[in-house]
Amino acid sequence: MNLLAQIITWINGLTNTLGKFLLTPPIAGLSGWLSNTIISALLGPLLLIFFKYISNQSAIQRARDDMKAHMLALKLFKDSFSVTLRAPWGLFQGALRLLFHSIRPLLIMLVPVSLLLAQMGLWYQYRPLKPGEYTVVTMNLNGNSDSPWPAVTMKSTPAVELTTGPVRIFSQRQVCWEIKARQNSAEPLIFQVGDQEVEKELAIGDGFMRVSTDRPGGQWWDIFWHPAEKPFSDDSAVQSISIVYPERLSWTSGTDYWVLYFFVASLISALIFKPFLKVKI
Amino acid sequence: MHKDNGKLDRREFLKQSALTAVAFGAGLNATRVYASTKRRLSAGAANKVIVIGIDGMDPGLSERMMGQGLLPNFNRLRQAGGYTKLGTSIPPQSPVAWSNFINGAGPGTHGIFDFIHRDPQKQCAPFFSIAETVPGQGYWEMGDHKIQLDFWPFGHKLPQTLLRRQGTPFWDYLDQAGIWSHFYDLPADYPPSASKYGHHRCLSGLGTPDMLGGYGTYQHFAEDGPIRTRDEGGGRRSVIFFENHTSKPPLKLIGPTNNFLIRPEPTTIEFLVHRDLQARSAVIEIQGQKILLRQGQWSRWIKLDFDLSKPALDKHVSGICRFYLQEVAPNFRLYVSPINTDPSNPATKITEPPTFIKDISKELGLFYTTGFQEDHKALSNKVFSDAEYAAQAGMVLQERLNLLQYAMKHYDDGLLFFYFSSTDLQAHMFWWDSNEKHPTRSAAQAKHYFNHIKKLYQKLDAVVGDILNRYGDKATVFVMSDHGFANFKRQFNLNTWLRQNGYIQPAQATSVLADVDWSRTRAYGLGINGLYLNLKGRERDGIVAPGSQREELLQTLVSQLEAVRDTNGQRVIRKVHRADKVYSGQATALAPDLIVGYCRGYRASWDTCLGGMTDEILLDNDSAWSADHCADVSEVPGVLFSNKPIAARAPALVDMAPSILTEFGLNIPDSMVGKSVFKT
Ligand SMILES: [Zn+2]
Numbered sequence: 001m002n003l004l005a006q007i008i009t010w011i012n013g014l015t016n017t018l019g020k021f022l023l024t025p026p027i028a029g030l031s032g033w034l035s036n037t038i039i040s041a042l043l044g045p046l047l048l049i050f051f052k053y054i055s056n057q058s059a060i061q062r063a064r065d066d067m068k069a070h071m072l073a074l075k076l077f078k079d080s081f082s083v084t085l086r087a088p089w090g091l092f093q094g095a096l097r098l099l100f101h102s103i104r105p106l107l108i109m110l111v112p113v114s115l116l117l118a119q120m121g122l123w124y125q126y127r128p129l130k131p132g133e134y135t136v137v138t139m140n141l142n143g144n145s146d147s148p149w150p151a152v153t154m155k156s157t158p159a160v161e162l163t164t165g166p167v168r169i170f171s172q173r174q175v176c177w178e179i180k181a182r183q184n185s186a187e188p189l190i191f192q193v194g195d196q197e198v199e200k201e202l203a204i205g206d207g208f209m210r211v212s213t214d215r216p217g218g219q220w221w222d223i224f225w226h227p228a229e230k231p232f233s234d235d236s237a238v239q240s241i242s243i244v245y246p247e248r249l250s251w252t253s254g255t256d257y258w259v260l261y262f263f264v265a266s267l268i269s270a271l272i273f274k275p276f277l278k279v280k281i
Numbered sequence: 282m283h284k285d286n287g288k289l290d291r292r293e294f295l296k297q298s299a300l301t302a303v304a305f306g307a308g309l310n311a312t313r314v315y316a317s318t319k320r321r322l323s324a325g326a327a328n329k330v331i332v333i334g335i336d337g338m339d340p341g342l343s344e345r346m347m348g349q350g351l352l353p354n355f356n357r358l359r360q361a362g363g364y365t366k367l368g369t370s371i372p373p374q375s376p377v378a379w380s381n382f383i384n385g386a387g388p389g390t391h392g393i394f395d396f397i398h399r400d401p402q403k404q405c406a407p408f409f410s411i412a413e414t415v416p417g418q419g420y421w422e423m424g425d426h427k428i429q430l431d432f433w434p435f436g437h438k439l440p441q442t443l444l445r446r447q448g449t450p451f452w453d454y455l456d457q458a459g460i461w462s463h464f465y466d467l468p469a470d471y472p473p474s475a476s477k478y479g480h481h482r483c484l485s486g487l488g489t490p491d492m493l494g495g496y497g498t499y500q501h502f503a504e505d506g507p508i509r510t511r512d513e514g515g516g517r518r519s520v521i522f523f524e525n526h527t528s529k530p531p532l533k534l535i536g537p538t539n540n541f542l543i544r545p546e547p548t549t550i551e552f553l554v555h556r557d558l559q560a561r562s563a564v565i566e567i568q569g570q571k572i573l574l575r576q577g578q579w580s581r582w583i584k585l586d587f588d589l590s591k592p593a594l595d596k597h598v599s600g601i602c603r604f605y606l607q608e609v610a611p612n613f614r615l616y617v618s619p620i621n622t623d624p625s626n627p628a629t630k631i632t633e634p635p636t637f638i639k640d641i642s643k644e645l646g647l648f649y650t651t652g653f654q655e656d657h658k659a660l661s662n663k664v665f666s667d668a669e670y671a672a673q674a675g676m677v678l679q680e681r682l683n684l685l686q687y688a689m690k691h692y693d694d695g696l697l698f699f700y701f702s703s704t705d706l707q708a709h710m711f712w713w714d715s716n717e718k719h720p721t722r723s724a725a726q727a728k729h730y731f732n733h734i735k736k737l738y739q740k741l742d743a744v745v746g747d748i749l750n751r752y753g754d755k756a757t758v759f760v761m762s763d764h765g766f767a768n769f770k771r772q773f774n775l776n777t778w779l780r781q782n783g784y785i786q787p788a789q790a791t792s793v794l795a796d797v798d799w800s801r802t803r804a805y806g807l808g809i810n811g812l813y814l815n816l817k818g819r820e821r822d823g824i825v826a827p828g829s830q831r832e833e834l835l836q837t838l839v840s841q842l843e844a845v846r847d848t849n850g851q852r853v854i855r856k857v858h859r860a861d862k863v864y865s866g867q868a869t870a871l872a873p874d875l876i877v878g879y880c881r882g883y884r885a886s887w888d889t890c891l892g893g894m895t896d897e898i899l900l901d902n903d904s905a906w907s908a909d910h911c912a913d914v915s916e917v918p919g920v921l922f923s924n925k926p927i928a929a930r931a932p933a934l935v936d937m938a939p940s941i942l943t944e945f946g947l948n949i950p951d952s953m954v955g956k957s958v959f960k961t
Contacts, residue, residue, distance in 0.1 A: 134581070136571045136573060164575055167560050167563065168560065169557075170525050171525045171555065172555075244571070
């Protein structure tokens with residue numbers, strides 16, 4: 001595992017703790033649209049304040065003043081050829097400066113926002129399985145096509161019934177199982193891979209639960225977007241394990257749409273709070 | 282579906298529809314006028330009528346089994362006077378028979394005479410009789426695509442599917458009177474006829490196509506399959522190659538045809554199959570879904586998304602199918618069911634109102650939506666073994682039993698109609714009630730599978746028992762079939778017979794659709810029971826003059842055909858009916874001139890139905906489709922059970938609609954020829 005992956009894993013440890021502590025009460029306790037609205041409403045002004053402190057507010061102010069002056073010049077000296085020629089150029093330069101001063105803070109903000117989205121995604125992107133539903137579990141093994149195949153078994157648990165498998169996909173070094181959820185559970189699935197025992201989180205239940213589709217391998221990108229579970233180390237026989245979960249159908253707190261709703265709601269909330277917070281953007 | 286059968290039929294069809302609409306309006310004024318849609322029933326009228334349609338339930342077998350105490354619930358009805366044979370239609374084919382049921386009158390009123398009709402103007406081009414797809418008209422080209430704007434000032438016409446059944450279905454009278462009717466799997470009603478007053482719900486049954494547009498096309502992939510995909514009537518076979526146990530090249534599933542293209546082409550979905558020999562299992566990867574199957578296992582219904590490319594936004598249509606892993610090694614075989622319309626997101630209208638199917642799907646999930654659900658083609662084409670077919674048909678029945686539970690749960694009052702296809706499509710393959718040699722099975726196997734049919738009757742007896750327990754004292758209950766069943770041991774090639782007797786020329790002709798000399802051909806067979814004269818003024822190349830020449834020819838054909846004997850001296854044809862004697866009504870334009878009614882044990886040969894000729898006139902039937910009912914009307918009556926004593930002496934299908942209307946206190950419209958079975 002490279003350094004970046006290591007760092008993200010470490011950060012994930014922190015965000016998981018924070019995420020569980022801060023997000024569980026609203027999301028698990030309220031309906032989807034309400035929890036997403038509350039989180040967005042709080043986050044809008046919070047991000048504004050954050051922006052205020054990490055951006056160069058006086059430089060932004062100067063750029064804005066400059067632009068205002070050029071606008072005024074355009075209005076006042078409509079008939080002056082040289083002004084009409086110069087003012088738009090000045091406006092354009094001002095806009096560029098404004099952009100330049102916003103990009104850095106925006107990039108900085110991208111990191112915590114993405115970490116938050118990764119945590120929120122655990123709740124909203126998919127729903128847990130319901131008892132009676134079937135799904136497929138896929139284990140990716142490390143090694144190449146010539147490497148020997150370890151013996152792989154899934155341990156039986158009262159929460160699920162193993163309906164088909166393991167079935168191996170040789171060309172992709174995958175092992176697959178079909179399972180049927182039997183009862184509500186947050187207990188992990190346990191696999192024996194050679195002499196190694198590995199776990200994969202599993203969520204069966206109603207309403208909102210943290211649903212981790214993937215326990216990732218050593219790729220920093222995967223680790224970033226699948227923060228809930230500890231990534232497999234490079235020397236593990238297992239590269240990753242994934243479980244297919246049903247999509248959550250909702251315009252405010254369901255698969256994919258929750259992100260859209262989150263951005264729109266937090267933007268509206270930020271615009272409402274902007275005059276009170278005296279932030280220049 | 283037939284795509285190209287002339288404007289004349291369509292005009293005719295529209296004209297007929299308009300006529301019946303007028304007649305309908307006039308009839309209502311004359312009989313019963315309702316100020317509002319609120320129901321007014323005469324004293325003693327029922328407000329619940331339940332009709333269970335059991336396609337092909339045979340009186341002979343039913344009576345035998347009742348006598349042996351094997352059908353206690355049916356027997357209870359019989360002992361209370363609620364049992365009789367039910368006269369079927371001429372000919373006794375399901376689309377014809379159920380249309381008689383629907384109109385309360387014969388084929389002359391609904392215009393369905395056979396599974397297959399022909400276009401006389403195209404010199405006997407055949408097409409399916411129940412529905413017609415009218416191609417669109419006019420478009421703009423945009424690259425490979427066509428753009429059709431069906432509004433002013435462009436006025437392009439979009440392709441559409443029309444129900445060809447004519448006349449007024451009896452539920453229109455219920456609808457008008459504010460009486461609810463619920464139909465589940467109603468045959469001969471695709472696309473479902475629209476309800477004027479909104480008191481009618483219908484899920485189309487027999488006649489509803491799959492997403493490829495036929496009556497059901499499976500797709501089969503096997504290591505010993507043909508290199509080039511082969512069509513085999515109801516199915517397609519392809520080869521599968523493996524590299525490192527993964528299919529290579531990827532397999533292609535054929536989907537619905539993209540009619541937005543100037544040259545319409547079927548859509549395809551690529552998918553992969555990975556096999557694990559040791560686990561005797563496979564993983565199918567299709568559209569991001571993984572499906573795990575053990576050898577012999579069926580998948581659940583899988584949703585597939587077909588992308589119909591368009592110049593602007595593509596249109597996506599949803600279909601459903603099931604995979605069945607038949608064998609992993611040594612010959613990997615994978616069966617894919619016909620792709621059915623997705624009931625949760627239907628691409629075509631298969632219910633009235635269109636939302637009805639979504640409501641059902643919300644509770645029941647996904648289920649077969651094609652008319653023919655039992656995949657008999659897979660058995661006929663030897664893709665399925667007998668046991669595999671029985672298992673698949675069993676799954677169909679289970680789905681339908683779930684649907685029946687839904688139907689009863691959502692039924693308050695009015696009419697409830699529920700249809701079972703199992704008794705027909707399983708009997709076609711498994712019925713064999715004699716000691717003669719079965720076309721494909723040993724004596725023991727034939728007996729074993731005939732017992733399977735008996736068990737099916739017992740299962741339905743229990744279903745009827747359950748309905749009687751729930752509604753016996755609240756509703757008028759009918760259990761009926763459209764026809765009975767008979768062995769299909771010998772096949773008669775009508776066209777070969779016509780050729781050998783000089784009616785079809787030249788003597789070496791092989792098919793009515795290919796190499797017949799119409800200037801010398803006087804008659805031809807098409808469909809299962811139809812015989813047509815090559816009539817001047819009607820057929821494009823007609824030569825038989827109407828009047829005495831026609832009359833003479835008809836008489837000769839009838840007497841000669843009724844005299845046909847098999848090699849063992851057995852009679853082949855019970856009766857040949859003249860259309861001008863047995864049909865009356867406004868919709869006789871496409872009727873055959875003669876309807877050949879076979880004796881039990883005989884049927885039209887496989888080849889002759891689509892005009893083909895063979896060396897011999899009479900051949901053994903060698904198909905797994907070893908029982909049939911397309912015989913003479915007198916040979917295969919159906920059954921009628923009721924929880925009320927039946928008074929009519931010899932009731933027939935056309936009496937069902939009048940009986941139902943009478944039960945609700947409505948008058949019998951003039952368009953119907955039948956009368957209530959509870960009256961003598
Ligand atoms: Zn049939």
